Amino acid sequence: MTMTRRYVQDLQDGETIEEVFLLVDKQLRANRNADLYLLATMRDKTGIINGLMWNVSEESMAQISAGDHVQIKGKVQLYQGSLQVIVTRITKVASDNLDPEDFQPTSSQNVSELLEQLKSRLLGIDDPQLRSLMECFLIDEDLMDSFSRAPAGVKAHHAYQGGLLEHVVRLMEMAWRIGDLYPEVDTNLLLAGVFLHDLGKVREMAFEGAFTYTDEGQLIGHLVIGVEMINEKVAEVEKLTNEPFPVETALRLKHLVLSHHGQYDYGSPKLPMTPEAIALHHLDNFDAKVHEFARSIEDDPNTDSHWTPFSPRLDRKLFKGAN
Amino acid sequence: MTMTRRYVQDLQDGETIEEVFLLVDKQLRANRNADLYLLATMRDKTGIINGLMWNVSEESMAQISAGDHVQIKGKVQLYQGSLQVIVTRITKVASDNLDPEDFQPTSSQNVSELLEQLKSRLLGIDDPQLRSLMECFLIDEDLMDSFSRAPAGVKAHHAYQGGLLEHVVRLMEMAWRIGDLYPEVDTNLLLAGVFLHDLGKVREMAFEGAFTYTDEGQLIGHLVIGVEMINEKVAEVEKLTNEPFPVETALRLKHLVLSHHGQYDYGSPKLPMTPEAIALHHLDNFDAKVHEFARSIEDDPNTDSHWTPFSPRLDRKLFKGAN
Amino acid sequence: MTMTRRYVQDLQDGETIEEVFLLVDKQLRANRNADLYLLATMRDKTGIINGLMWNVSEESMAQISAGDHVQIKGKVQLYQGSLQVIVTRITKVASDNLDPEDFQPTSSQNVSELLEQLKSRLLGIDDPQLRSLMECFLIDEDLMDSFSRAPAGVKAHHAYQGGLLEHVVRLMEMAWRIGDLYPEVDTNLLLAGVFLHDLGKVREMAFEGAFTYTDEGQLIGHLVIGVEMINEKVAEVEKLTNEPFPVETALRLKHLVLSHHGQYDYGSPKLPMTPEAIALHHLDNFDAKVHEFARSIEDDPNTDSHWTPFSPRLDRKLFKGAN
Amino acid sequence: MTMTRRYVQDLQDGETIEEVFLLVDKQLRANRNADLYLLATMRDKTGIINGLMWNVSEESMAQISAGDHVQIKGKVQLYQGSLQVIVTRITKVASDNLDPEDFQPTSSQNVSELLEQLKSRLLGIDDPQLRSLMECFLIDEDLMDSFSRAPAGVKAHHAYQGGLLEHVVRLMEMAWRIGDLYPEVDTNLLLAGVFLHDLGKVREMAFEGAFTYTDEGQLIGHLVIGVEMINEKVAEVEKLTNEPFPVETALRLKHLVLSHHGQYDYGSPKLPMTPEAIALHHLDNFDAKVHEFARSIEDDPNTDSHWTPFSPRLDRKLFKGAN
Amino acid sequence: MTMTRRYVQDLQDGETIEEVFLLVDKQLRANRNADLYLLATMRDKTGIINGLMWNVSEESMAQISAGDHVQIKGKVQLYQGSLQVIVTRITKVASDNLDPEDFQPTSSQNVSELLEQLKSRLLGIDDPQLRSLMECFLIDEDLMDSFSRAPAGVKAHHAYQGGLLEHVVRLMEMAWRIGDLYPEVDTNLLLAGVFLHDLGKVREMAFEGAFTYTDEGQLIGHLVIGVEMINEKVAEVEKLTNEPFPVETALRLKHLVLSHHGQYDYGSPKLPMTPEAIALHHLDNFDAKVHEFARSIEDDPNTDSHWTPFSPRLDRKLFKGAN
């Protein structure tokens, strides 16, 4: 093993590498000549990279499984805009001497600080019943633990543990700062809605190994799961406080969650019909789009052009600048 | 009061009328000259009709309220394809001597027979856990009572108590009869899905007086309300049977409800992703469209043309035939 | 030749094979190095499979042609979700000793039984003039022969002779069974429409060898061809019966055919404007979609996931179940 | 009766009028007070105008019928951008002393000259079989008579007898003049396609009295009717010439007709797939749109603004100019 | 004249009124009986209201013109959700004794304070060339004067002088406050873009009397006009500073203006392709939508329902709350 770890994010086109990674996924595939090759998805805390190993046999590859730590030897290359490793040797290694932190992708920001910021904003809500409901969520340790480790989405490249928390805290901060510019929006409700809008992703995605959708996630979706979670916590807060939670507030919260995608086309079963709901939708949209633009520009490995490659998802190229 | 009741469905353009109706809605409006007129929505068990009374005062109209039985005198006329009454006198009458059955719009079919047919199909489900869940719904008397009285929709003209039940039983019959033609569809699940798909309408609509949407109905919608109802009954059946209800079956039922509108555009947050879900969507669609075509042709009061008037909703005229 | 025939539907990933197939299509292609390879489409009565043979010459391949029976030797492999054969030898064999039935893809159901079912439903129509028209179609042996052998579509995988007949008979059965639930739909017309709606496919597709579109099919389409066929048979029935066929019935039948795709987008030049037309459209849609869902789930060779791969055509994954 | 006829096109807002018109349509309607009024659609050769007569009785109006010539007295007024007449007296007059030409709306151009121009272009086609087919249409006197009197569409305002002929001849002239700029387009086929593309309108519309759609027109449409007409004439020309008409030419002609709306959305069951078909579609579109723009600007009675009123059909206002 | 002015915003359904307003527009129209009535659009600094006066003559109305101050007597009434006045007398009054401030609709906020805030943000830009360009705009007194008086749009109801300035300053404040949350967005460029994005409205609209579009506004639009204004000021700043303005900065500014509607559908000829452009689009959208929701809820005069009337523009009702 190398003395100084070579992280995924630092790999360069053309370098040879010998390093340990966590094997996230392992597939044997046949090429057109019916020869087998290995497609290995590997990661460390800084990112995910694919490895290809030609002409392998099922027997030789039987010794490694997804979830193992593996030491690989190979050559890094740029292929269709992404780096990959052409692997010449792959072996399982014992996990005992490895630092688990090296292989956990995490938010670039400090999770506990972000959590504190979140709690402080939610506990600053001055509607006592709404604040009590928020507390019911915050004291659910399993939930908050999952929430802190959830990625913002399942797409391999930019999915990292803590990504959802980062997104939510940034939205909450924005909502807080501009509150006085929009007195017609109830900031209490908006802050609660920011917290709840994507909470269902905790059950929509499995994010222990590779990030994937759960069956529940695909059949029901995080919007409706979010409503189920609100129902559970409303029942809890009513037990705790021994008084009914206001029906209209509960409806408004569920509506915030169900409508936050803003359009039927994007899977919202209801259009936003309150000022808070339309505000939440547009804040969420602003953050997602600005983030995606900035990331696409930063991540473009190509330095010859003023423009990123055409992105089918965004339906455009982005301007990186001429200077 | 007339000896033989003159029902809404029998009224003719041009006739003078003196009859008692249930006042469903009462509005005072100003015309362009700032004179007030009354717009009264009235019904009996056979239908709904609007009444207009010119040059009224707020005081004189203060004596009648929505929910009252009123005796009106006036002249029936055809206006833009619908009948209405030009009212010359309107007075409140006591409800004591009136037969409530005369004013309840109901299904043209016998409700208790339809309910029996529904129960028999659901109790014929041979998956014991799914059947137990169905029983939990069927023994909830308040729910089944509401379900039996719910209209299929809120639109005034074709909304009648029992309309939802009729629709559901017709779908269930169809699903039952064609089951063997589609062995790849699980008939048990499909029958349960037919029963549950619109059940949330019981809370989406208020159908005691006039039919309107509830706040919950507009903010959350009958699809998500349906999921909440499944969650409640699954908890009940688990208590009753003292064993867990199968997670996958519950997910499949919720998915049936959430996806039955078939497209994001129509407010489904999920596309149908199981054979039962796509079957339910298309059966529902078939029934709704064939029913609407037939009704539009039957209800067209105009006998001069082979064609109905252009329907903006259907985006077409319908052919009534040349013979 | 092997003693027991190895059918396409029974082939397994990884097996070596030596068997005779019907060569449906033969293409020589150059790879990036300008070397030629053979892409052979082969079939027997159970299905279609592609074969690839590397580094061939035009000369060596000149001895085989589409339509020949060929004996191939090779290895079966799974490639991007479909099985294919890497061929190492291919030779033409005489057809004399082969059983033609082994190479004719046919409906899984008995064609003559299906034809009987079809006839019996059409001859049960109680409008005498409409029934006479149906008879004119049924006694046209060439037409009925083509109709019995037509696939439901040209897509290689699920196209088999008799597929169209299966689809039509299933629709007819469904229309028949639910007739009494929809008294407002004229069952006579609907049954005739079910028979006629895709009849133009007999000229739209060439289905003797591989299934392809004819020039007429692409330039005119099976909807308008269907109208032309109605015109021809109406002329015949008028000659036979020596009385005019009712104009309105002919118009209604043509309208059923022209509108059965239900929307302009799907190539219908007219929207359905009669109860029978809307019913036909939705029955056709129900059958097509339920069939496609069921087939996509059955045909998925991948057993690791609860989900099929994403289908661009359906714009979704399908749930195969967790059990 | 006035000495000098006062034509529809010359009427002015505010003038009083006493003149004879052809009664195209007569409707009795009830206003909100259940009083009857007459809505009369009247025309002369220069245009169509509506008349309203208040407080009439069914009896008094029984003496006039659509198709009669009527003398009316009333006042012209501008109402929502169109002129109408408030009628104070209406009586039937004998047709004997009237000049039928005064009441026939016709093309502003000479019909027989246009017909000559059409014939000369079609007989100039140098493919003998195609020219023979064109002759079969041209010698069908009933057909050519209807064709010469057909309007370009049914919309009351700009529908006039001869409108279709004008449109077709203008297109043919354009196709002829630019032929050498596009050598890749077969001018023979294009000229034939120009002639045939809207020919089905002869049966799609009834244009003897008011212009309306026929049942056949609404259920089948002029595109498919056009194909039926081609089939009939191809059979005729084969009989006449005693040789088969070329199959491909017939397919290309039918394709020209079926695809000329250019998109599925506009009711074409096939997209244009030949150079002639795409050319015909765009020529037709050019003529229709330029004509509609010019007409909307000319016909705008409002002189205060540089802009026409917003046209929902065009989804825009048009600029009439500041000078 | 009343002692205390009765402002438009304080008028109540049913009150009688005698007050002076500025006549913004005057139209004489004919009703169905050909009688003339006056439709007068009147305003004071708090809003705009329509007045109707029945049975007027052209002569009697010739004494008043748009732009006059008029004293009217009449009765206020609610008609289809808006207040209007049924006028019984209208006379021109001299402007001498009137306070012009009473009739100027203005922003609810202090224009000069808003202007100061705008200037301070723009002069805080730390790119010297961009700041110089901003100064060129700020020292153009005519331009800044128009900009301060421009409404945000032409729709009568919410158009008031200063509306555009309010919108721009609110956006600028928001951009400023969240700048550090999005370090990947160049705040200098974004602030300049916020200032420039709607600047072309100064020429797109005429806002001296009633607010209308100019010919230039309709033919070219405020996006392209904005580009023309940037070109003019870039030429000025180059003359002033005697050095070329950076080409890329100018392109980025023009792109910000041209793409700020975010989609081709909304009239942007270019999609946002820089982080600043996507940020500007979404901020603009957020502000517009939240504002519209809040305003629709506030302005709804109907107090019986928890919901606003259906808004075709928003394609939904809005929830005002049950409390």
Add this chain to the structure above:
Amino acid sequence: MTMTRRYVQDLQDGETIEEVFLLVDKQLRANRNADLYLLATMRDKTGIINGLMWNVSEESMAQISAGDHVQIKGKVQLYQGSLQVIVTRITKVASDNLDPEDFQPTSSQNVSELLEQLKSRLLGIDDPQLRSLMECFLIDEDLMDSFSRAPAGVKAHHAYQGGLLEHVVRLMEMAWRIGDLYPEVDTNLLLAGVFLHDLGKVREMAFEGAFTYTDEGQLIGHLVIGVEMINEKVAEVEKLTNEPFPVETALRLKHLVLSHHGQYDYGSPKLPMTPEAIALHHLDNFDAKVHEFARSIEDDPNTDSHWTPFSPRLDRKLFKGAN
């Protein structure tokens, strides 16, 4: 070097070649085995072709650069419908003895003749101010030189110098010939609009080496650049003539340019709102579509089928004919 030059347009599948081309673009790429290969884009005056050279090293390829003339040796092959060269040797050659004309792609028509035709049409405009403006463009030699060399678009295959000029002259000829058929269209304005509509492409594209979009082209687009060019020339003509250019004419010209794509979707910020604008849009569309159809049919190298391959861009196959 061969005696008779072998041009790109004459190359055949399978031939070996040794010829000199202009190297337009040079890319080194890694295949899946991390081996490098060269992708070379080469051209002569008749077309563009790609060359592939396997297993190269960065060092060996350092001797050639885009812009060089290179002699290559290799074998031509058809790959996925296009010809390419598998290169076995590539070397730089001196340009001294080469005829530059051999490597300049140019219009198939004579550029100077086309320019004369353009000038003659524009100088035939009889509105003196508009003609003066046209002269200002025509005397700008740099501009006209660029205009003459601009391709109609950047797509490699059909981009050739002079393509834009050809397109514009063909449109102008068409506009001229049909002028008298549409007297409601101002031919002067239309001719000027035809000339100006794509003029901005001169700055939108860089067409000296390979054809690419400029930054300005992508951020602003040729429509808005065209408006900027009109503004510049209007300023010039005002200086030259010492009188103001008519405001409305300038607006109409800018509107012609901005609206010529006809729909928001296609990047026009304004819909056509004058007869000339709608005419220009449809002429442009006609020419583009007919040209594309004809070219797709001509260029299809496959001779086995009556149909071109499916074109995703056109969303259809094209019929090449059965004969």
